Amino acid sequence: MKKILILLCICSLSFCLNAQKVKTSQDSIKVFYDKLLVMLKSDYLLRKDVDWKAVGDETNQNLTKYSNFKSSLKETEVLFGKIGATHCKVFYQNKAYGTTVKASTENLSVQWKEKFATKPGFEVKALNGNIGYILMPNVTFLDFSPENVHKIAQSMYDQIADFKAKNKTEGWILDLRFNTGGNSSAMLLALYDLLGDNDIWGTVDRNKKQNSKVKLEKGNYLSNSKKSSYINPKGELLDKAKVAVITGLLTASSGEVTALAFKGRPNTILIGEPTFGMTTSNVDIGLPFDTMLLLSVAYDSDRYGNYYEKVLPDIAVSKQDNFNDLLADKNIQEAIGFISKK
Missing domain, CATH: 3.30.750 (Transcription Regulator spoIIAA)
Incomplete structure (x- = not known):
């Protein structure tokens, strides 16, 4: 009888604990x-x-x-x-x-799909001898603290700054075709030399009225004049240099913000395909x-408060990617033509 009572008590206790767990x-x-x-x-x-x-x-x-x-x-x-x-x-x-x-892959080139499958990382290198090429893919992380944004942005910025110091460039190509999103402040801080001390983008409300501005100033990222992170700049700015920005169908979210930051910049052209439209x-x-x-x-806007559902290129190029030989890539060819034109 005692054993039965003990068993009943244990069962009762187990039931109560499970009920409490569900309630919690x-x-x-x-x-x-x-x-x-x-x-x-x-x-x-x-x-x-x-x-x-x-x-x-x-x-x-x-x-x-x-x-x-x-x-x-x-x-x-x-x-x-x-x-x-x-x-x-x-x-x-x-x-x-x-x-x-879900993004349609129907209109993506075979070359794009193959390169994307390799999970390309941030890269800075020379093209055609005297052109700086920056591949800026998605930059994604969950620690949004100013210290972590600075750490990630500084690492990318340093690669650009080191390349700048060692090479005499005629212009720059910024490739955003694999930039599906992430943290825009880290990306834009990394590109500080190209963007300079300027308003670079902002936001508008549902009525398309501007309600915020983002500015870069002396390496600081300022949102409505409030500093959120920074990089330590090196050397002279490149804010007057020629820049060709390449976009693709899956340039999205913060990738689109990065493209928008170059709208209105002098000596700049956008090449490629309309962006995804997550603005x-x-x-x-x-x-x-x-x-x-x-x-x-x-909604995202350019530096002048203009909203874009998608960021459209100035020169349209579709499905003519070549990541095995960038000089055979039609987007790159158009970019080199723009940079080389006197």
Whole structure:
């Protein structure tokens, strides 16, 4: 009889603990999604187009099927999809949650696909003897602290500065064809010498009215005059040098911001294909349980406040990539022609 009672007690205790665990998980899920919905309602770019009561009711109903907090983050894909937040993400334990934007590969060249599969990294080298070539792919990381942005940007900047010091260049080619996004401030700080001490881009609200400006000044990255990170510059600026910027169909997000930063720059031309069209500006917001929300709050603009759904090239070149022999690449040929023209 004692054994039966002990067994019953153990079973009862196990049941209570499991029930408590479910209750705790549901509490965590509620705390997180309540906060997430508050942030979306208050700051999301297209918040005025959303029936928040209907979205909230449906989300809360869907959340009842999840047994733990981590699995519940899959619901962000449904939530973000309903409100058109295709550029928003939630990060938890180094994993991204949200909608997946599927890009068509039909119009991508075989050469592009093959090169992309190798995961190309940042590169600086000479082309045609006297032209500096910068390959700026996506630059992605989750530590947005000023110190980490500086560390990553400085490393790329130093490669450009060292090349500048050792080579007499007639002009520069900035290749953004593999730049699918990431951290724009690190990319733009790395390109400080080419951009100089100028306004470089900004944002506009849903009515396309400018609401922020980003400037580079003495190696500092200033957003609405507030310093967010920096690099330590070396040598003279190259802000009057000829620059050809090459874009592709999957130049997206921060890659598009990088292209926009060169709109309005003197002695500059854009070559290639229209960009992907993910030109909304995101901010990072801390949420409960060490999660982070990347939230679209504005549209990207050039230095003059002009919004572009996609960044269009001045010279169109399509599916004529050659990454095995860059001098046979039609985009590069057009760039060299622009730089060489007196």
